Amino acid sequence: MTDTSLAPAPVYTVPQERRIVTAIPGPKSMELQERRREVVSAGVSSTLPVYIEKANGAILVDVDGNQFIDLGAGIGVTTIGHTESSVVEAAAAQVGEFIHTLFTITPYEEYVRVAELLATHTPGDFPKRSVLINSGAEAVENGVKIARKYTGRRAVAVLEHAYHGRTNLTMAMNFKAAPYATGFGPLAGDVYHAPSSYPYHDGLTGAEAAARTIAYLEKVVGATDLACLVAEPIQGEGGFMVPADGYLPALQEWCTANGVVMIADEIQSGMARTGRFYASEHFGWVPDLVLTAKGIAGGLPLAAVTGRAEIMDAAQPGGLGGTFGGNPVACAAAIAVFESIERNDLLAEGERIGTTLVSGLEELKSRYDIIGDIRGRGAMIAIELVEAGTGDTTKVPNAAAVSAIAAYAAQHGVLVLTAGTYGNVLRFLPSLALSDELIRDALSVIDEAMAAL
Numbered sequence: 275m276t277d278t279s280l281a282p283a284p285v286y287t288v289p290q291e292r293r294i295v296t297a298i299p300g301p302k303s304m305e306l307q308e309r310r311r312e313v314v315s316a317g318v319s320s321t322l323p324v325y326i327e328k329a330n331g332a333i334l335v336d337v338d339g340n341q342f343i344d345l346g347a348g349i350g351v352t353t354i355g356h357t358e359s360s361v362v363e364a365a366a367a368q369v370g371e372f373i374h375t376l377f378t379i380t381p382y383e384e385y386v387r388v389a390e391l392l393a394t395h396t397p398g399d400f401p402k403r404s405v406l407i408n409s410g411a412e413a414v415e416n417g418v419k420i421a422r423k424y425t426g427r428r429a430v431a432v433l434e435h436a437y438h439g440r441t442n443l444t445m446a447m448n449f450k451a452a453p454y455a456t457g458f459g460p461l462a463g464d465v466y467h468a469p470s471s472y473p474y475h476d477g478l479t480g481a482e483a484a485a486r487t488i489a490y491l492e493k494v495v496g497a498t499d500l501a502c503l504v505a506e507p508i509q510g511e512g513g514f515m516v517p518a519d520g521y522l523p524a525l526q527e528w529c530t531a532n533g534v535v536m537i538a539d540e541i542q543s544g545m546a547r548t549g550r551f552y553a554s555e556h557f558g559w560v561p562d563l564v565l566t567a568k569g570i571a572g573g574l575p576l577a578a579v580t581g582r583a584e585i586m587d588a589a590q591p592g593g594l595g596g597t598f599g600g601n602p603v604a605c606a607a608a609i610a611v612f613e614s615i616e617r618n619d620l621l622a623e624g625e626r627i628g629t630t631l632v633s634g635l636e637e638l639k640s641r642y643d644i645i646g647d648i649r650g651r652g653a654m655i656a657i658e659l660v661e662a663g664t665g666d667t668t669k670v671p672n673a674a675a676v677s678a679i680a681a682y683a684a685q686h687g688v689l690v691l692t693a694g695t696y697g698n699v700l701r702f703l704p705s706l707a708l709s710d711e712l713i714r715d716a717l718s719v720i721d722e723a724m725a726a727l
């Protein structure tokens with residue numbers, strides 16, 4: 275047994291501080307941006323075109339020597355910190371052993387170990403099975419496939435403001451058409467967008483919001499045709515909406531009673547991000563299937579569908595898989611991530627970050643009335659910005675302020691992401707390596723940015 279009290283303090287290879295030494299983007303980044311325009315599709319955009327040379331802990335270093343406090347973690351991927359030493363070591367060691375065999379040809383232990391860890395850490399105390407794939411969207415696709423096979427039904431329901439990916443099926447499951455689906459149709463059919471719980475705007479209790487969602491599913495889809503309901507416990511791209519208490523368990527109860535598979539898309543909210551292993555736990559929700567991706571392998575591509583054995587085993591042999599799914603290097607990294615979360619008590623770090631962030635943001639809210647709402651859990655916190663004076667009434671989205679603050683922050687060495695159906699949410703999705711000192715420093719920049727509006 276590891277004695278967690280003896281866990282050594284992390285050693286960083288990059289000083290954990292912001293440092294701006296050129297204009298942003300700097301000259302070397304500008305040169306690379308020129309090269310990129312010649313060869314990279316215009317369909318691939320970058321939030322901040324500074325080219326990265328090194329990353330460690332909570333800091334990104336660009337090719338011009340600028341250092342940024344990273345409040346995005348590659349959209350919640352480097353959750354345990356950039357280049358965390360145990361992940362680097364585990365991946366490097368695996369590269370020297372073997373890099374690929376294809377689990378569906380000749381299997382290996384690392385895949386089985388990741389499935390064991392997923393069975394242990396996902397919500398619910400029942401026999402579970404997993405399939406490993408490469409990306410979040412692929413996890414969503416597989417979750418839907420499995421639910422359809424198990425139920426023999428066709429329809430898929432999602433919630434308003436959802437984001438599930440960029441493949442053909444998942445494009446149809448997103449709430450926002452632009453930019454994810456515009457012009458890319460025809461989209462997959464039989465996907466229904468049910469009303470969600472968005473307490474800041476709808477003012478409904480969990481029970482009221484659930485009744486509204488269920489009424490929609492019963493009237494518009496019909497329970498007997500519904501294979502699955504897919505929900506993010508805390509919505510990511512939509513703007514970190516935290517559903518009202520009781521909402522998710524009420525939906526699960528209805529799904530169970532009606533033979534519908536309920537799937538938690540924990541791709542952004544899972545893997546210790548919110549102070550729990552999975553955000554579903556905050557709401558007392560035990561889903562049938564859980565989707566994991568982003569943070570699972572410290573930055574290497576890996577994703578999983580995990581859930582009730584009888585549902586997962588409904589898929590016929592050969593029906594699930596893919597060439598790179600459960601790559602051994604990604605699996606070795608994932609095992610190191612799970613171990614690091616336990617050894618370094620990273621669930622507590624998530625709580626710490628949430629507490630420090632929220633208290634700093636509350637202080638800003640007392641001075642800036644464009645902050646309408648502060649919400650989230652752990653290292654998944656957002657502020658929704660509204661037009662001044664509308665925070666308690668009409669809550670008019672203020673996307674311009676969000677863009678201006680993110681741009682100001684970038685110029686001053688803080689990378690902060692935006693989100694929200696109306697583009698008016700600033701999201702804080704840092705790695706768990708972010709110290710309280712860096713949080714306060716980053717918030718002082720956000721403060722300056724708000725003052726400069």
Ligand SMILES: *Cc1c(COP(=O)(O)O)cnc(C)c1O
Nearest residue numbers: 409410411437438439510541542
């Ligand atoms: C990022 C994300 C996805 C898609 O994951 P990819 O790895 O980008 O395909 C799906 N669902 C949620 C909630 C996400 O945040």
